[in-house]
Amino acid sequence: KTRRGSGIVAMECKKNPLHGVTVLTAHPLKMEGGLKSEDPYFLFDATTNKWRFATSTFAKGGGLRPCLWEADQWDGPYHQIAGPGRIDSTGCQIMDFGGKKFVMTANIERRLPVYSYPTLDYCGELSLDLKPFGEACRNGRVFMAFAELPEGSPYRYLMLTMDRKNFPGMPTPNWTYGGMYFYGAN
Numbered sequence: 001k002t003r004r005g006s007g008i009v010a011m012e013c014k015k016n017p018l019h020g021v022t023v024l025t026a027h028p029l030k031m032e033g034g035l036k037s038e039d040p041y042f043l044f045d046a047t048t049n050k051w052r053f054a055t056s057t058f059a060k061g062g063g064l065r066p067c068l069w070e071a072d073q074w075d076g077p078y079h080q081i082a083g084p085g086r087i088d089s090t091g092c093q094i095m096d097f098g099g100k101k102f103v104m105t106a107n108i109e110r111r112l113p114v115y116s117y118p119t120l121d122y123c124g125e126l127s128l129d130l131k132p133f134g135e136a137c138r139n140g141r142v143f144m145a146f147a148e149l150p151e152g153s154p155y156r157y158l159m160l161t162m163d164r165k166n167f168p169g170m171p172t173p174n175w176t177y178g179g180m181y182f183y184g185a186n
Contacts, residue, residue, distance in 0.1 A: 007036045008055070010075040030077035031069060038064075039143070041093045042074070045118075052118070053078070054092035054103050063088040066105055068118055082120040087113045091143035097157065106161075110140030132163040132181045139164035139175050155184030 009026040017024070031037065037055035045052050051071045056064040065084030071077060089105035094117055101117035104126065110133050112126035126144075133140045144161045165178040 007038055008040050012075070029075065032077065032079045035067070035080075037067065039091050043094055044074075051078075052081075052094070054094050056090040056092055056105075057084055059084055063108070064090050066092050066103055066113075066115055066120055068103070068120055082118055085113070085115050085120045086122055087111070089113050089115075090141045093144060093146060095146045096148070104144055104146060106142045106144060107140050110134075110138070112144070128183060130181075132161050132179075137163045137165040137178065156186045157184070159183040159185070 008029045008031070010029045011024040011026045013022060013024055015022065035057050037057040039056040040053045041055075042051065042053040044050075048070070051074050053069050055067050055069065057067040059065045065086075066089045067083030067085075068081050069078040070081045071079070085103075085105075088108050090108075091106045093104045094101055095104050102123065103115040103117050103120060105113050105115065107113055110131065112128070112131075114123045114126055115121060116123055132142050142161045142164060144159050147158045147160075149156060149158060160180065160182055162180050163178040164175045166172070166174070167176050167178075170176060
């Protein structure tokens with residue numbers, strides 16, 4: 001099907017969806033400019049008393065670029081406050097490392113760009129001892145999920161991601177989510 005609206009939908013549940021069958025009604029999220037986006041990561045920013053989210057937004061001329069959006073209500077309407085970032089990026093996540101937030105992303109060119117929050121200035125790239133992509137697994141559009149662990153844990157931060165290696169017999173040009181990778185860092 002063709003994407004409608006922003007490509008991102010909002011849903012609300014009045015009861016705990018973990019108990020029984022729950023049907024959610026969805027509607028396209030209202031975002032200024034009609035830009036098509038994917039891979040949203042939402043948070044409530046208590047310093048601004050606003051809802052914010054980072055997306056991979058389809059850029060004019062091709063590719064995906066990170067953008068940062070803001071609204072007074074969780075379901076919008078959202079307006080763009082930063083971006084698009086300068087490097088093709090997908091799988092955005094806003095993460096707090098030691099009291100400072102960053103927008104973590106991945107890249108079609110097998111890079112892991114890191115951007116400042118909330119300005120989306122390019123900060124550099126995430127360094128991993130074993131990247132989940134390479135010559136045998138070329139697709140660098142991985143989705144990283146970060147978590148902060150409590151004091152006393154073997155690592156302060158965990159990251160979960162995957163490679164994009166296709167399963168045997170997978171018709172091209174599709175890709176799958178392949179093998180899972182855990183990383184730890186202090």
